[in-house]
Amino acid sequence: MTRLDRTPERQLLVRRLASATILDEAEREALISLPMLVRDFADGQDLVRGGDRPQHCCVLLSGFACRYLLLADGRRQIAAFHPPGDIPDLQSLHLQVMDHSVGAMMPTVAGFIQHEHVHRITSQHPRLIHAFWRETLIDAAIFRAWMVGLGRRTAHERIAHLICEMLLRFDAVGLAENRTFRLPVTQNDIADALGLSNVHVNRVLQDLRRDELISWQRPDVAILDWDRLRDLAMFDPAYLHMRSLPGAGAAEPGEEH
Amino acid sequence: MTRLDRTPERQLLVRRLASATILDEAEREALISLPMLVRDFADGQDLVRGGDRPQHCCVLLSGFACRYLLLADGRRQIAAFHPPGDIPDLQSLHLQVMDHSVGAMMPTVAGFIQHEHVHRITSQHPRLIHAFWRETLIDAAIFRAWMVGLGRRTAHERIAHLICEMLLRFDAVGLAENRTFRLPVTQNDIADALGLSNVHVNRVLQDLRRDELISWQRPDVAILDWDRLRDLAMFDPAYLHMRSLPGAGAAEPGEEH
DNA sequence: CGTTCCATTGAGACCCATCAATCTGTGTGG
DNA sequence: CCACACAGATTGATGGGTCTCAATGGAACG
Secondary structure, eight states: OOTTTTHHHHHHHHHHHHTTSOOOHHHHHHHHTOOOEEEEEOTTOEEEOTTOOOSEEEEEEESOEEEEEEOTTSOEEEEEEEOTTOOTTGGGGTOSSOSSEEEESSSEEEEEEEHHHHHHHHHHSHHHHHHHHHHHHHHHHHHHHHHHHHHHOOHHHHHHHHHHHHHHHHHHTTOOBTTEEEOOOOHHHHHHHHTOOHHHHHHHHHHHHHTTSEEEETTEEEESOHHHHHHHHTOOGGGGOOSSOOOTTSSOTTOOO | OOTTTTHHHHHHHHHHHHTTSOOOHHHHHHHHTOOOEEEEEOTTOEEEOTTOOOSEEEEEEESOEEEEEEOTTSOEEEEEEEOTTOOTTGGGGTOSSOSSEEEESSSEEEEEEEHHHHHHHHHHSHHHHHHHHHHHHHHHHHHHHHHHHHHHOOHHHHHHHHHHHHHHHHHHTTOOBTTEEEOOOOHHHHHHHHTOOHHHHHHHHHHHHHTTSEEEETTEEEESOHHHHHHHHTOOGGGGOOSSOOOTTSSOTTOOO
């Protein structure tokens, strides 16, 4: 648990923040050096629980996590998926009580950073406070985009849209290649994210595969026809507020959007 | 447009922020004195448009607004309702391009504050940056709560939940009394907020009235049986992250939650 | 090789959408 | 003060997208 171990994984955090905000060398260095306690989580284990009053934020170093809410009778809504590099509970900096849980969807490594260390780094590097704030705002923008899906898109459009979004987000941290990425979620998880039943997700996925829009051999998702998938989803990446549009892992450079 | 006009309306902003964050006298004074350009909007008019790159934030001084997203074919999703006192586009501080629009749902007065003035006040009163950040985080928490509704609640539960939430939010700025408040929205708007059709909203509202849970004579909503409505909605106000639980306008003091 | 998790398939039902009238209240102009 | 327009609420009929229940299949794992 020394401060500088896991440097490669820590770079994902920098890469992630830099995809949304310009960072100078001192800021990158400060981020890399953040003291963090590294912990492993098994598939299905919670990193943070609703009702908790965390004193730290967690950075995903590897693996995959989601944020979810439960109703009393067990109905579950997944509110967000988080590839490595994300800080799923950054909000706990200013909201004392967690109103949802963060769960690992595969074996996952997370770094826990005391809130006081975040406050220290933002007072030493004032622009970082805006970078972190901005992260939470992008978070909210993605919630809004998901709300449109939940409220107004058909099942086919929802699933297509989710796949488009995940490609860009994996690509932003260098975890997509050839429009292919590892999405370690079950059809049941997709259902809980998109407000559908697992049975219906299964049937829609079959449609998308039959139409050769995607292939999905767990956990590898490949987008076979980006243009048609994007059109079906009516996908407009503006809500992700990325500084630059996707590189080789997503769309070819120079492609129209 | 002098700086100190509309003081009563400006107090709503302070009241709103203070419902979530403790403010001292200097901070309140600084908020009240924020230079703002006051503008009137007609019912249906947009305060901010998706695609805009605003240089200011807007405070609702009176009226009612919503944030909405449109799909290419006209489908609309309302992502948030905003009673007076709210700053619906606070995110524009750090996200350059609006990914949605803000529209007035009745004749509305809004105060526009240049971003630079917000930055100035937060550097003079550093705790205010946390208050504003916190506002955007609560915003996101409400999005998550709506996502649960859109994805996993029945139509009856969604509508009941929305009414519970609006009562508490109106009450927080002193605009509810006797569990009654003015909600100037059409059934069509409710439908677009909750992912339903206007016809179905109409039928569900009839059920809720028949069961004497609420009365709704536009624009006045009265909650007739808080306990049953809360139970139907499975409403837990934790996600609103209010400092104190509702006063006389909402639940009686001392009532269990 | 039983267990377990997950994907798949079929049948039937239902919630809710869609379409299309009709009704009601409000405001407007003559 | 009436005729008219208009927005929004209401009602009925019909259909479809999606859910639920239930069973089967396949792959990984100890």
